[in-house]
Amino acid sequence: MSSKQEFIEKLRNSSLRPTKQRINICEVLFNRDKTFHFTINDLFNLIKDKTGEKVSLATVYNTVHAFHKKGYLKEIPINSNQTYFDTNVTDHHHFFDVKEEKLIDLKNEDVGPIEIQKSIPGKKIKSVEVLVKLED
Amino acid sequence: MSSKQEFIEKLRNSSLRPTKQRINICEVLFNRDKTFHFTINDLFNLIKDKTGEKVSLATVYNTVHAFHKKGYLKEIPINSNQTYFDTNVTDHHHFFDVKEEKLIDLKNEDVGPIEIQKSIPGKKIKSVEVLVKLED
DNA sequence: TCGTTGTTTATAATTATTCTAAAGAAGATT
DNA sequence: AATCTTCTTTAGAATAATTATAAACAACGA
Structure with missing residues (x-):
């Protein structure tokens, strides 16, 4: 509040x-x-x-x-015709229920650590996002 | 060919x-x-x-x-005004160079295994996608 | 070859988003 | 409080990606 x-x-x-x-x-x-x-x-x-x-x-x-x-x-980032926003700006990931077009938060603990073992010269990582699509 | x-x-x-x-x-x-x-x-x-x-x-x-x-x-899935497609339909992930608006493949070996430790009743996982955004 | 069904196409319609320019409100200065 | 400047809101127009429409056309099967 x-x-x-x-x-x-x-x-x-x-x-x-x-x-x-x-x-x-x-x-x-x-x-x-x-x-x-x-x-x-x-x-x-x-x-x-x-x-x-x-x-x-x-x-x-x-x-x-x-x-x-x-x-x-x-x-x-979801493939949809509309842009989605989230009030939770901490680093976290998402389920996307494709049928219902609904987003569900994944806590960071719900997703194991993600290791990126490749880098591009001159570029640094800005964000790492996981999107898990769900179906029935 | x-x-x-x-x-x-x-x-x-x-x-x-x-x-x-x-x-x-x-x-x-x-x-x-x-x-x-x-x-x-x-x-x-x-x-x-x-x-x-x-x-x-x-x-x-x-x-x-x-x-x-x-x-x-x-x-x-990228946040962009246009929809991107990929001829590589195998399970793999992407870098997205935000400045150049360019996608770069990540081989599956480039990303450690991703464990999803949460499930939604009645739903099953359709796909797990990682998008790594790059900046200068 | 003929009839059916699927496909292509130009164009119109729709949808999300951005732009524009004028009116209005907030903040600073006196 | 009056005034000035700057920022903000707003309706509506403009843009851009995508989808729908319906007529012409091409593929397929009999």
């Missing part, structure tokens, strides 16, 4: 002006116990439902990208 | 009629030594270049999807 005040500080600390819209988006994204997987469209609809206030789609895009850039959101 | 005749058989065996267009696409996709990573648009352009014959974009989409369904192509 985070308070409005905390969100305002968080935004200020990131040199993002604490606007009504951004605070509403924070409420929806970060005011929850469990990690949250979503598409922009999910979020767009949830904001209306949860806060009663409408935020334009463009602002949702802007804000999600801003939060992603600041490291408050993580983009999840 | 596969021959035209082999492609025709391959197509027939999959109950896909061996049309000129499909055979051309096979030549471009499967008549090569190394694995091939591509987007639909890459392929569309390559067909013109390599075979001299033009195939409509819609047919490229149709054929790639048909081949994917038959298991001759693999879709690769």
